[in-house]
Amino acid sequence: MEKLNQNQRIILSLYILWTFMHLIFLTIAERDSPDYFWPFQIGQNRTILEAIPVFYxxxxxxxxxxxxxxxxxxxxxxxxxx
Structure with missing residues (x-):
């Protein structure tokens, strides 16, 4: 970690946050749904956030x-x- 410059540390921090957010999405997902690809096909008049537990x-x-x-x-x- 000491060899990383400031930009690389920022990128790594954002990536860790991004990964953590998607781990939460994966954890709250109720089932595997290969029929839809979140958030592009959320279906059934759901908002993007409402579709996470169903389609992620x-x-x-x-x-x-x-x-x-x-x-x-x-x-x-x-x-x-x-």
Whole structure:
């Protein structure tokens, strides 16, 4: 942690917060629902937050937590080439 600069510490802190938020979503989810992808298909006239317990599952967790890691790795690889 000592080798991280200020920007990297901020990014890591935000990512930890982001992951924690999605862990909470995954924990309060009632069931796995592969029929919908939260929040794009919330269905049944629900708001985005009302749909979390019904439609959020492990696939959303992987996408929303894994995507920032992949984007950051691509950024680092492109930065090293320049």
């Amino acid at each position: 599952d492990f696939s959303e967790f992987l996408v929303y937590v894994g995507s920032p890691i992949i984007i950051y790795i691509i950024y680092i690889l492109i930065k090293k080439k320049n």
